[in-house]
Amino acid sequence: MEFTVKSYRFNPEIDEKPYYKEYVLNDFPGMTVLNALMKVKAEIDGTLSFRRSCRSAICGSCAMKINGITKLACKTQVSAEIEKFGVIKVDPLGNMPIIRDLIVDQEAFFDKIKEIKPYLLGKTDHIDDDFKALKEGEKIKQPVYYKIEFQNLTGNNDTPNCILCECCYSECGGVVANSKYLGPAALAKLYRYSEDPRDNDKNGSRLVNGSKPAGMFDCVHCQACEEFCPKGISPVKVIVRMHEKAIKNSITFSKGAKHIIGIARSIQETGRLDEIKVAVDSVGISGILNDLPVAIGAGLKGKMPPLRLKLIKDMEDIRVAFKDLNLEEKHD
Numbered sequence: 001m002e003f004t005v006k007s008y009r010f011n012p013e014i015d016e017k018p019y020y021k022e023y024v025l026n027d028f029p030g031m032t033v034l035n036a037l038m039k040v041k042a043e044i045d046g047t048l049s050f051r052r053s054c055r056s057a058i059c060g061s062c063a064m065k066i067n068g069i070t071k072l073a074c075k076t077q078v079s080a081e082i083e084k085f086g087v088i089k090v091d092p093l094g095n096m097p098i099i100r101d102l103i104v105d106q107e108a109f110f111d112k113i114k115e116i117k118p119y120l121l122g123k124t125d126h127i128d129d130d131f132k133a134l135k136e137g138e139k140i141k142q143p144v145y146y147k148i149e150f151q152n153l154t155g156n157n158d159t160p161n162c163i164l165c166e167c168c169y170s171e172c173g174g175v176v177a178n179s180k181y182l183g184p185a186a187l188a189k190l191y192r193y194s195e196d197p198r199d200n201d202k203n204g205s206r207l208v209n210g211s212k213p214a215g216m217f218d219c220v221h222c223q224a225c226e227e228f229c230p231k232g233i234s235p236v237k238v239i240v241r242m243h244e245k246a247i248k249n250s251i252t253f254s255k256g257a258k259h260i261i262g263i264a265r266s267i268q269e270t271g272r273l274d275e276i277k278v279a280v281d282s283v284g285i286s287g288i289l290n291d292l293p294v295a296i297g298a299g300l301k302g303k304m305p306p307l308r309l310k311l312i313k314d315m316e317d318i319r320v321a322f323k324d325l326n327l328e329e330k331h332d
């Protein structure tokens with residue numbers, strides 16, 4: 001079957017602006033989009049640039065937008081795409097600057113991964129000494145082994161399967177809103193290590209750092225990370241679990257944590273959402289004063305929330321549902 005690959009092209013050294021170039025190919029059984037791009041590069045146009053390595057959906061290099069949907073090119077069948085869209089249109093990932101054609105600049109993404117310390121803390125302090133000893137031809141003095149049951153490592157946590165492909169990051173609404181936001185992959189990694197029984201983060205520093213501005217509480221819950229992850233990981237689910245864990249451990253200095261606590265308190269006290277009280281709990285009186293023009297505008301349009309709320313019936317049930325939540329705040 002003959003089909004067309006329509007690729008985004010942009011070489012900042014020679015092109016004034018991006019354009020699309022079309023290549024006509026013949027498919028073969030089981031042909032993937034990556035096979036098609038490699039065929040273009042090998043036989044038609046050697047200047048087409050894209051990343052790839054394993055061709056087995058394990059290295060994460062070949063992520064790109066295929067017919068508008070972020071996927072791994074090596075895991076995407078040409079036949080399925082042609083059947084649905086009639087063409088293979090490829091674009092670079094979003095939320096990252098484009099270096100050339102389908103290649104994006106990954107620096108900010110990997111800086112954010114580094115920021116969460118993607119390795120076991122504490123018990124591994126001996127590793128530097130071990131490397132030094134090995135380099136100097138000495139024996140490692142005290143080898144340390146960590147025995148761990150497989151189910152304790154994974155549990156209901158599939159974040160160790162992350163291949164750092166950036167599909168989630170490309171679509172993340174939180175990164176669109178704030179380019180400094182850590183993003184789903186870094187936060188999934190943060191969770192992966194904070195849940196690892198071998199990690200020795202005595203002071204809960206992972207959760208404290210992850211709660212800082214542009215951290216876990218800046219997730220806008222758009223669910224894109226769950227939708228686009230080719231490994232079936234749901235970063236947003238583990239982000240919500242980390243919110244809960246941070247609040248239970250009194251790591252509540254962020255606006256996001258205060259907002260969650262404010263909502264919980266309001267429901268606990270009245271069974272209803274007291275928007276004014278939640279706003280005061282989240283940003284304080286000074287924050288409210290900053291937003292005064294918005295509040296006045298809302299009031300003039302008859303959209304001011306009520307100042308007093310009636311309790312709902314069955315308040316006892318509500319209180320029982322919230323009794324496990326530790327609402328004490330700690331200000332760092």
Ligand code: SF4
Nearest residue numbers: 174219220222223225
């Ligand atoms: S749910 Fe949160 S982390 Fe996931 S893509 Fe949306 S904003 Fe990003």
Ligand code: SF4
Nearest residue numbers: 162163165166168229
């Ligand atoms: S969480 Fe999924 S989409 Fe995000 S980087 Fe890891 S494997 Fe890729």
Ligand code: FES
Nearest residue numbers: 054055060062074
């Ligand atoms: S080439 Fe490695 S994931 Fe596609």
